[in-house]
Amino acid sequence: MQEYFGKIEALIDVGEVLRYAVGVCEDQGIVRQSYHFTPLFDSPTSERTVVHAHGFDPDWLKFYDDSEFRKSDPIPKRVMYYGAMLTWSDAIKMGPNTPENELFFxxxxxxxxxxxxxxxxxxxxxxxxxxxxxxxxxxxxxxxxKMGIVRSISQAAHQRVCVLLEASRDKVELSQRETEVMTWIVRGKSLSVIGEILELSPDTVKTYAKRIYAKLGTTDRVGAVVKALKLGLVTTA
Structure with missing residues (x-):
């Protein structure tokens, strides 16, 4: 276990931390997993929450990206309220459940x-x-x-993400165009689609993305989204 923790502590990029944790959990037999990074004082199912998911059916992820559908999911809130591991089935039974909850289930x-x-x-x-x-x-x-490794790694990875975000509290400024590109990245659009929306060439959008990642001190989309939301540079509205 200490080997896992040492590796996590050595990582300096949010995206790398999440990818490493996902890989360890997959090695333990996990077939699907998600990580909901929630802004302070917000809900784990709000539209501002960044969801990093692996192994789920793409069609399910499309449903979950819809803010109204996501809000009908009571399980994350119940788990957080419970304060400890909880199976989905037990969380469902905690009710009372609304008609929207039942449709979600x-x-x-x-x-x-x-x-x-x-x-x-x-x-x-x-x-x-x-x-x-x-x-x-x-x-x-x-x-x-196996259960112990999955739970311990997820907690260690989250704590590392928090430390890395805290270390990046210095003011980051994006240009108007960089803010526009980052806004669409946060909303889940691919770089090619962003180019179409902003009427920019794919290479130009890639250049803006690289500049944004550099300013945020990350190497990928997930890390950039988490940091941009945490720093209040963009919103999902």
Whole structure:
């Protein structure tokens, strides 16, 4: 376990931390996982929350990107309120559930999202987050050692993300055009689509993206989105 922690502590980029944690969890048998980085005093299912997901059906992710559909998901809030690991099925039973909640649960079942569990993650300056994991079968069949690694790695990775964000509190300024590009990146648009929206060539958009990543001290989209929202440079509205 110490080897994992040492590797995480040595990483200096938010995106690298998340990718490493995802890889470790996949090695333990996790088939799908998500990390909800929530702005301070906000909800883990708000449209401003950055969701880093792996292994989910692309069609499910399209549904979840819809702000109204996401808001109908009560599981992250219930897990955070509970303050400890909670299976999705137990969270569902915590009710009472609204008609919108019931429609969300029905959609989960259609996509085979049955056996997962949620974990609350606690970080520096109350920067808490929610993570979900799924082995694809009941956690009763999961060896305790595997479960321990998944839970410990997710907490360690979140704490490292918080430390890296705290270290980047210096003022970052984006130009008007960089802000426009970053706004569309936050909204999930690809660089090619952003080029079409802003009437810029693909190479020009790539150049702006590289400049933005450099200013934010990150190497990829996920790290840039998390930092831009944390610093208040853009919003998802």
């Amino acid at each position: 029905e959609a989960m079942r259609k996509f085979g999202l049955i056996h997962g569990f949620g974990v609350p993650l606690f970080g520096l300056r109350s920067r808490n987050a929610y993570a979900s994991f799924d082995f694809g079968y009941s956690i009763d069949r999961v060896p305790p050692a």
